[in-house]
Amino acid sequence: MDRLIFNAALILGAYLPFESMVMRYLPGADSLQSILFVAVEASIYLLFVLLLTTRLGDGRPFRRTLVDLPLLLFVTIAFVSLVKNGSDPMPAVTNLRTLLRYVVLFYILANLRVRPEQIRIVFRLIIILGLIQATIAIVQFLGGEGIKQYFYLRQMDTEIAGKTLLTRDPTTDRIGAGIGTLGQPGILAMFLLISLSVAASDFFMERSRPLRETLFLVVAIALLLLGILTTYKRAAIVLGAFIPILALLLSGDRRRIVPGMLLLMIGGALMIAVDSAMEGGNIVSGREAREHQVAVFELMRHLVSEEYWAKSATASRLWFFREAAVSVFGSFNLLGFGPDPGHAIQLFVADRSGLSQLLTYNSYRDVYWMALLVYFGILGFSIWMFLLWRLGRNANRIRKSQLSITPTVRKLAVTVLILIVVTFIYTFIERTLIIRAYAFYFWFLVGLLSASGYGWNKDSAKSPIETS
Secondary structure, three states: OHHHHHHHHHHHHHHHHHHHHHHHHOOOOHHHHHHHHOHHHHHHHHHHHHHHHHHHHHOOOOOOOOOHHHHHHHHHHHHHHHHHHOOOHHHHHHHHHHHHOOHHHHHHHHOOOOOHHHHHHHHHHHHHHHHHHHHHHHHHHHHOHHHHHHHOOOOOEEEEOOEEEEOOOHHHOOOOOOOOOOOOHHHHHHHHHHHHHHHHHHHHHOOOOOHHHHHHHHHHHHHHHHHHHHOOOHHHHHHHHHHHHHHHHHHOOHHHHHHHHHHHHHHHHHHHHHHHOOOOOOOOOHHHHHHOOOOHHHHHHHHOOHHHHHHHHHHOHHHHHHHHHHHHHHOOOOOOOOOOHHHHHHHHHHHOOOOHHHHHOHHHHHOHHHHHHHHHHHHHHHHHHHHHHHHHHHHHHHHHOOOOOOHHHHHHHHHHHHHHHHHHHHOOOOOOOOOHHHHHHHHHHHHHHHHHHHOOOOOOOOOOOOOO
16 A cells, blocks of 8 residues: 555656646636646545555554654644634635645655655656756747747636636746746746756765766756756756755765766856857846846846845845844744734734835745744744754754665755755745645655654654665
């Protein structure tokens, strides 16, 4: 049964990046498309029920994990915050469900018996999926809007479970930006960061492998970096350049420094070559950058310009970051303004004068750590920091352990450690924890690491990984 559940979860992971394309070209009414939109999430819940009934039937309890205590504390705080602030239960529960839905996937994976070869299959699948997305993004970039138009999300305006589903207007994306089959450059960038983390860990943590596998990973890392470049997401580009360096440092193998630097030089040369094919010129504003295909390095230079930071400090991410931090920490608001986003922002605006524009500024949600701070206060925010720290400490302990740990598990630990660093940084800029193309694979990999047996408490059962 464990193998069946694992394979089903693997199939969901293989399907998820292409879900938007299936929905776009599958005939049927919008209501049918909306049902398919939640099919992956519903399948995860069904797998969890199947696992639960199987373990109860066998008399096996669920394993204790590092997530249990933080999750229990967070849900308790969310409930208390809901009651205290008089939040509407329906949007509050929806907000919590969106944030925690793939934690269920973590518990599924953490309670399975998995073999090292199954972990290797997961690694190869994520890398191949990333290569497909990166290749499509590069083709979209080179082919222009004529090719890209076939990958836009299906236009829908329908209602399901009381919520109106609207597809995003593709014209708001940057001209020439790659979207893969995921529909948006930002979502593509997040998924490619996941794939790049896996590929970089696989490359730097394996001491010896056949030449063809080495060449495959070199090409994979280079193409993934190019794919991230085509999204025009500046933070993702910086993180993409940082991930291979971090993987090299975490490998602890000095012999990897020379090939690692060679790989980074090749990737850098390719990025410069692609960038030189883009249009140059000065960027007068962020809006102009969206309306014209420009060189990525021009965007990076704009990132350090005085105009960019002046705008960000008055009407963008930095502005909301500052206002949220001052409001919540300044008033020592332990429970926040409630898990109902709409009600929470109204209370937040009432608490801070001069913030009425937030009522129509939905992009504040992109600064997701600060959005969580507003919703759940200092306690809720601190619990998420504690959770990431706990998972990171565990992954680092496995990486450095002197025990007889298989290279595959050690490689997985490095991957999780990299993703925790990326998640901590990037969630200040994007909604990584609720974007399916990122959160699904993040919790999938963290669950696999927990399944290795080294993420449990000391008095837990023997590691379920079979090394024979």
